[in-house]
Amino acid sequence: MTYLSRLFVALSVVLAFGLSAPQVQAQVNPTQSSVNEDAMFQALGGDSAVVSGRVTIPDRGAGTLISPDNKSWAALQGRTLHTLSIWAVIGMIAILTLFYLIRGKIRIDSGMSGRTILRFNWVERFAHWTLASTFIILALTGLNLIIGKSVILPIFGEAAFGTLSAYGKIAHNYLAWPFMASLVMILLLWIVHNIPEKLDLDWIKQAGGLLKKGVHPPARKFNAGQKLIFWAVVIGGAGLSYTGIMMLFPAEAGTQADWQFYQVVHALIAAALSAIVIAHIYIGSVGMEGAFDAMGSGEVDENWAKEHHSLWVEEVKATQKRNTTQVTTPAE
């Protein structure tokens, strides 16, 4: 190929590109091919998608532009859990009122004997009352966060309700720790007495004698009903503690969706456990004669103990007998 023909080819290539390039640019406007909100959401997977980008401020979380799914949690927390919590509490109180009206206070069938027997020592009572008092405050301040705005706000007005809720939140955050400590205490103190056994099935079959006067299925230190309360408190309390810690330390919880999940679980367990504990408070106070003494003075009436915890009384008596024989019989 000659020098001239090479030049000609080179020129024609340059010419061809040089002439056609402006035409291509005129047809496609690069600014036109922008991201489109609707298309982007569709590509990312609909309403549960999160659109995010880059921000120049230190708070990287601000890079999340739109997360429509947060509205689903808002509806769940603002409406569903709100209604559910109200019904859990009102429902349990209604059931107990009905139970009280039909069955009345459960009396000691053989009457008070006058002799008492130690049921819970001071360590057990301390653990129980720490757990109970913190739980009640936690439940009330927690319930206030869910239903306070529709129950307490109209009565006390915005200023008083705001102050009450602010102190309530502080109480909730800090009393959670003695709650958790006493939860560990009751677990260690009572787990041996709360292992399910065959005896519990009979107790449940007879409904613990709750429904019929004079029926007293045998039980050891804790009957099946109390075992259920124990495990509900231990498992529910552990669940509340874990989800609660995640809510207190949001950075540990992970994403917003994770935090929302913990909040929903926390509220559900709280509603269920509150209902269970209301029943527990009922039977331990107005619902049954002689029951409160167990946690009050720690000493229960012997006849009460024989009726509700027959096998436990036998165990205690046997131990006492063994101990006294050892003491009174001199060593030879």
Add this chain to the structure above:
Amino acid sequence: MARMKFLCDADRCIECQACVTACKNEHEVPWGINRRRVVTINDGLPGERSVSMACMHCTDAPCAAVCPVACFYTTDDGVVLHNKDTCIGCGYCSYACPFGAPQYPQTANFGTRGKMDKCTYCSGGPEPDMSQAEYVKYGANRLAEGKLPLCAEMCSTKALLAGDGDIIADIYRERVVTRGYGSGAWGWRTAYGDTVTV
């Protein structure tokens, strides 16, 4: 009554951050809080767009639904405001908001977040309009002075529009028809249930 809304025309936004700066300056916003921010989507890729985002003042605001102390209220102009005296800093609204608007002056653990702060659409709070108490807690009340939010008013490319929802939607629609494209009214479907259709 007008129904106030924000609309960011992402095809005009040049990510100059002037809206962010104007907002901070106008309201003396505390350190670490950004009532408005600019987010760049597809950064460095073809079709990159920047969107200026703040509280969208939603219809049926999700923050108000979750607030345990009911401190939110919607004004006659459709602006979602809150009462810092009632706020307990629980943080729920920040998890309910689809736009990341609620922020807190403290980020310590144990729920010590302080009172929530967010865009007020330049219209203060429950205190008397343009009072010192209102300024300290919420910043300037331009709406009471008959002015629109400063971020939109000083936007150099008029990308950020503020005003009655119907009017700014018409302006945006006209722009899209004239130039032949538009990336959409970002956040409108989530905040108001419907986007601007052309």
